[in-house]
Amino acid sequence: MSSIKTEIRAGAYYDSVILMQLQRSLADLPKVIDAGVVMATEANKDLLEQSGLLVDEIKGAKADDLVIVVKAENAKDAQKALEQVDDLVAARRSRDTVGQDFLPKSLETAAKTLPDAKWILISVPGRYAAGVSQEALRLGKHVFLYSDNVSLEEEIDLKKKGAEKGLLVMGPDCGTAIINGIGLGFANHVRRGPIGMIAASGTGLQQVSVRVHQMGGGLTHALGTGGRDLSSQVGGLTARMGLEVLDRDPDTKVIILLSKPPDPETADGIISFARGLSKPVVINFIGYGSTLQQIDNLHFTTTFDDTAAAAVRIAAGDETLQQEQEYPLDRFKAGQCYLRGLFSGGTLAYEALLILDYYLPAVYSNAPINKEYRLKNSLVSQEHTIVDLGEDEFTVGRLHPMMDHELRVQRLESEAEDPETALILLDVVLGYGSHPDPAAELAPVIKDARLNAEKAGRYLEVVIVVSGTDADPQDMKSQEERFREAGARVFRSNDKAVRYAGGLVQALEGKNEPVSAPSFTPVDLKSLTGKFSAINVGLESFTESLLAQNVGAVQVDWKPAAGGNTDLMALLEKMKG
C-alpha cells in the first residue's frame, strides 16, 4: 500500500532549476512512485491534486512555503526519500555548470570581476527581483529583468530611476533581447542586419525575429521592455528610451515596435513619439485596429508575419521614406493658420477628415467623423474645416456641386478673404456627368483669390485633387495645367493631397515635434554597440547561453539576504536608500 510523506519549508528559497532537479531526483529514487517539489501557490496545489499528491498537511501551506511531497511504495521508502533532500540539493554545484572557479556572492563583487559589463541579467524569484534590480541600477548597469511576479509599483520606481540615469530597465517579465547580436535570456540566433526592434512581448519578439531571418533580413538590436511597459501607468518609458537610442544607431535602418494593444492614451503618445523619429517604424500593436496603415514614417501591421515582411521590405529599400516636405512656411503672414476644405465629393471629404485626424487636433465639418466637431452652421467655417457641399442640405432643388460650381465659388471667395485661412483644399471630380470644364469656372477664382491675398500681405496655398482619367471627356491634363497656372498645387490622389495639406498646416501650427515626450537621460549608444559582457543573477542557464555565444559573463552565487525573509529584506533595502 503506497504512502505519501511531505515536508514544508516555510519561506525557504531555492532556485527553480534546483527545485525541478530535486523533483526529478526524488522521483528517480528506488520505490518512489511520484514526487512534487513546488512553492505552495494555489495553481501548484491544484496541480498536486491532479497528480493525487495533495494531502491535508499541504492544503494550509502559503504561497512562499516550499512543499516537498513523495509518494512511495511504502511509508519507510517515502520517509527515506525525504531524508535525502538536502544531500540531493547539495550534490548540484553551480560552479561546475558555469565553469567559474570563483562565484561572486554579490553584484558589487561581480561588477568588479567584470568591470566592462554594462548589463545585468536578473532572474531571481519575483519577490526578490526589485531589490536586486535597484542594486544593479545603483551600480550604473542596464537591467534585463527576466523575473515575473514583480509589482507594477516596483516597475514604475525602477524605470523612473533608470530614466534618470540613462539606464534601460527591460522588464519585469522580459524574456528576451538581442544586444549587438548577442541573445539574452530566451533568444534566437538571428542574422545581423539593419532592423532594430523594441517589444513589449517576449515570444512576439522571438517570432518576428525568426521570421525576419527566414525572409532574408537581419537585426541590429532587439530590446524587450516587459509586457506592461505600454500600460497607462508605465507610459512606455522603456519603449521610448529604446526607440530613441535605436534612432541614433547608424546601423539600424528600420525599427519594429511590437506590443499588445497599449492603453489608448499611451498608444497616442508612443505613436506621436515614434513619428518624431528619423527612421521608418513598423508597428504591430497586436489586435489594435489602426484606421490608417501608413502615417509618415509609421507603418501599421497586424500579424507577426506582416510585421517581419514589412520591415524586411522597407529595409531592402523597396520603399523609400517619405521625403521631408519643403513647405513655404515663411511666406505665410502671422495669424494664417487654418485649413479650409471645400469638397464636392462626400467620401473624399470623409477620407480627408480621417487622414487629417493624424495631423490636426480638431477639424470641423458638416459631416464630421467625431460629432463633437460638427459645424454650428454649415455655411460658416470654424478653425480647420472640411465642408461637404454635396450633402443633402445643399442639394434641395439645386444641382450637385460636381455640376454647378456656384456655391463653391462663393465659399472659396469668402474663405480666401478670411485672414486666418492658410490653405484651401478642393476636389475636382472629372468624368461623365460632371461639369464639362471645371477649370473654366474655378481657375480664375483661384487666381484672383491668391492675388487678393498677396495684396493683403498674405500667402494663400490652394491644393487641388483632380480625380479623373486621361480618357475622361474634360481632358484631364489641360484641367491640371490651368489649375497650376492659376497657382494651385495639383494632386491626382486624394490621399497624397490631404497628407500634403495636413502636413503644411501642422507645420504652420509648429506642432510637428512629438507630443508629451517624457524627459529621460538618453542611453549611451556604446552600451549597445560596444563589446558585450554581462553579469547574471539567477538562472544559470542564461550564463551558459552567454558563454556559448563567446562573450564575457559572470554568474553571481546569489542567495536572498536575511535568508529570504522578505520583511527583513525590505528593511535592509530601506537602509541602503
Place this chain on the structure above:
Amino acid sequence: MSSIKTEIRAGAYYDSVILMQLQRSLADLPKVIDAGVVMATEANKDLLEQSGLLVDEIKGAKADDLVIVVKAENAKDAQKALEQVDDLVAARRSRDTVGQDFLPKSLETAAKTLPDAKWILISVPGRYAAGVSQEALRLGKHVFLYSDNVSLEEEIDLKKKGAEKGLLVMGPDCGTAIINGIGLGFANHVRRGPIGMIAASGTGLQQVSVRVHQMGGGLTHALGTGGRDLSSQVGGLTARMGLEVLDRDPDTKVIILLSKPPDPETADGIISFARGLSKPVVINFIGYGSTLQQIDNLHFTTTFDDTAAAAVRIAAGDETLQQEQEYPLDRFKAGQCYLRGLFSGGTLAYEALLILDYYLPAVYSNAPINKEYRLKNSLVSQEHTIVDLGEDEFTVGRLHPMMDHELRVQRLESEAEDPETALILLDVVLGYGSHPDPAAELAPVIKDARLNAEKAGRYLEVVIVVSGTDADPQDMKSQEERFREAGARVFRSNDKAVRYAGGLVQALEGKNEPVSAPSFTPVDLKSLTGKFSAINVGLESFTESLLAQNVGAVQVDWKPAAGGNTDLMALLEKMKG
C-alpha cells in the same frame, strides 16, 4: 437705388437644371444686379441672406416652395425681370438637348420605346424619387437612384422589393456606377479590366476607379449602393446582391468593397458574406480599423490609394488566392470538435486568440482578449481553449515552460484523452535559453497521444509552430523532422499555423458557410454583361452622357403627377398597389 422683388410659387416643381439656368438668365438681364432661384430650405435661405437677397416675404416660405428673387437697379426693372420667368423657362426645350424627336411622358412608354433597356436612372427631386423607383421596379428594371433626400423607410421598402425580383436598387444618393464599361451618373472613363467594385460611396468609387486606371488596372463593373446601404436598417442588401453577381461574373477576378464604417453588426455580416465568395475581396471600410489586414480571401485597406494598389496587385496575379485547405475531416469521430492550444509563449497565444476570433465563435483562455471568455480554472479547458502556460500563475518557483516541459506534457496528455478534443496546437520556441531539445520531450508524448486516440477510434490533429532559425543551437530541421515523425503538422509561422488550425476546427463545426445570408433573388448576370441601354428620368445631362458613350438611352419628359402635390401623389401610388 436698387430694388428687390420676389415671387413665391408654392409646391411648384422644376428640374434643378432649369432652376440654375433660370437664375443665370435672370442675372444676365439688363439692369439686374443679382438673382436667386431656389427651393426655400433653411440652407438656401441662409445662402440668400449671405448674398443680401433674403427679404421678409421669403422668410416664411416652406422647403417645397420655389422662391424667385431679383435685385435690380430699380423697382421697374426688377418687376420686368420677374415677368419674364415663364418665357425664360419655356425657352429651354429638352427635346433639343437630348436630340430625341419624341419624349415619352411615362416610364411605361419609355420602356416600350427601348424594350432592351434593363436600367432606369432616376434623378427627380427626392420627394418624388421613391414613387418613380417603385414604378421602375414594377417594370422589372434595375434602378440607379441618383436622387437624395429619400427617406430610409422608402429605401428599405424599395430594396426589399428589388431583392424579391432580383433587381438592384442602387441608391438613393447613388452618384455613380459603371456597367460593362458604361458610366452612369457621375463616372470616369476607366480602362476595362478584371476588377469589379461595390461601393456605398460615390466619389470614393470614382477616386478608387481613377487610381486603378492610373496604376494600370481596369474595371469590369462598379456598382454604387447608396451611402446608407451598410447601415443596420438596410443591412447591406444591395451590396450583397452586387457581391454575389460579381462573384459569378467570369471577367471579374478581384472585387473591391468600399463603404464608410458600417454598423458593426452589418460589418460582421457583410465580411462573413464576402468571405464566402470565391474571389479575393479588397475591403476599405473607410475609418474602420481591422485587427487583421488579411483573412482568407479578404484584404483590408485604409485609404483609396491602398485599396486601388492592392486590387491592381492582386489582379496582376502577384498574390495567389489562399488555396482551399484539404482538411482530413472524415477521420474525426463524431463529437470531436474542440481546439486546445497549449502555448509557452504569451504573445504567440495572444496572436492565436486574435486570429481565431475570425474562425471560432468563442475561445476560452487564462489570458483572453475578451474577458467574457476567461477560463474558470486555468488548469481545465472549456470548449475551444488557448492556455498560456507562461503566465505568472504557473511560474512561481517553477521554470518557464520554454525550459521545462513537465506542465505541458501533463496537459497535452489530458487534452488528448478528452474525446471532444479534435486538435492540439503547440508552440515550440527554440533559441538560446530555451530547452536544449524540446522534441526529445514532446515528440514521444505526441506520438503516444495520437496512437491512444486512434485506439479509441478518434483522430487527433497536432499542429506545432516551431519558432526558430537554422542557426539556433537546437538544430531546427532535426526538431521539425522529429515532430513530423511523431505525426504532427509543423509550421514555422504562428500566423499560418493558427489559420490552419482555426480553419480546420471551423470546418469541423460545419460553420464554413456565410452567416445570415439574406434571401434574395440573384441578379441576372446578363443585365450587367449584355449590351447596355437605359431609360433616364430627371437630369438630362445623364442622357447626354449615355449618348456620348454611344449607348441606347431614352429621356423621359417627366413631370410629377398631380402637379407635384405629394398628398395626392401618395394616394395615386397606393391605388397602384
